[in-house]
Amino acid sequence: MAKETVRGSKTETLTIRLDPKTRFVLEYLSRLKGQTITTVVERAIVAAASQEVVQDPRYPNQPDGWQQFWDVSDGVRALRMAERPEFFPTYEEDRRLAFAREHWPFFYQTPEKMRFINHYIDVLWPQIDYFVQMHEDQRTSDYYAAGKAMQQALRAAKLGPPEWPINFDKDEIPF
Incomplete structure (x- = not known):
């Protein structure tokens, strides 16, 4: 016997x-397609978004659509969007991205910052503004305080945190 799958509920x-004319058109499409109004709107949004792309200067022959920015992780989505000037990142988004890049072992798999560490981000992102503010407030007295706090948060989630601060050989310092 097939097991029934449970679909996630709508949360937004x-x-x-x-x-009135637009409402009528929406109801018309809903009845014509045998779909709910919500489904008609959702599919229209996905269809419209699928037509829009942004060009990544690193890969001029591979434009990025919404699928390249989507991730189930709020933090990964936010960082991907903040990386691209086409989305006009706010000051707060720029601060978070700069913090993540500076504290890259907590967010990215390598110093090149091409792939995210989703399980770390899922734990840290709900408190990202706290960590950013801690770094700004304490960097003159303890530059590594925010990293130490993030290590504690990861340990509390039963995750092994990355080494912090990073120990570079003098030939490897990325400055």
Whole structure:
């Protein structure tokens, strides 16, 4: 006997104002396709987004669509979007990205910062603004304080934290 799969529930609500004509068109499409209004809107959004791409200067022959930015991890999505000027990152997004790059062993797999460490990010991201502020407040007295706090957060989640501070050979210092 096949096991019934449980589909995740909808958790986000969007309220929009529509004029009567647009509302009628939406209801028309819903009935015509045998779909709920929500499904019609969701599919229209995905179809429209699939037509839009941004060019990554590192890979000029491979434009990026929304799929390259999507990740189940809020933190990974936020960092991917903040990396690209086409999305006009805010000051706060720039701060978080700069912090993640500086503290790269907590967010990226290598110093080149091409692949994320999702399980670390999932633990740290809910407190990212706290860690960023800690770094800014304490960097003159303990430059590594935020990294030490992130190590503690990872240990509390039963994860082995990365080495911090990073010990570079004098020929490897990335400055």
